[in-house]
Amino acid sequence: MPNMTFITPSGDRVEVDAPIGLSVLEIAHRNKVELEGACEGSLACSTCHVIIEPEWYDLLSGATEDEEDMLDLAFGLTQTSRLGCQIIMTEELNGLVVRLPAATRNMML
Numbered sequence: 214m215p216n217m218t219f220i221t222p223s224g225d226r227v228e229v230d231a232p233i234g235l236s237v238l239e240i241a242h243r244n245k246v247e248l249e250g251a252c253e254g255s256l257a258c259s260t261c262h263v264i265i266e267p268e269w270y271d272l273l274s275g276a277t278e279d280e281e282d283m284l285d286l287a288f289g290l291t292q293t294s295r296l297g298c299q300i301i302m303t304e305e306l307n308g309l310v311v312r313l314p315a316a317t318r319n320m321m322l
């Protein structure tokens with residue numbers, strides 16, 4: 214079983230199983246990692262924003278234009294930002310490391 218690591222805003226590393234075919238968002242939810250994903254992966258929010266560790270970024274298949282548009286709305290956008298619901302786990306991504314941004318734009322609190 215491949216695995217992946219989430220780095221929380223406070224710097225903790227959470228290593229979890231990452232079944233092939235699941236999105237990073239689904240993997241986060243299965244493991245109670247706090248990644249929101251308000252639209253459940255339909256590219257209608259940017260609350261699943263994650264920051265890919267640079268060494269992994271080029272291994273991901275490119276973002277679609279729709280994803281780019283949504284990402285532009287994400288709070289704290291970086292050069293290696295992606296939407297977690299659009300990254301699908303593959304064998305190649307075994308060991309993937311992503312950071313959770315400190316804040317998202319969904320100000321529901």
Ligand code: FES
Pocket residue numbers: 238249250251252253254255256257258259260261283296297298299
């Ligand atoms: S969960 Fe809304 S865009 Fe990813």
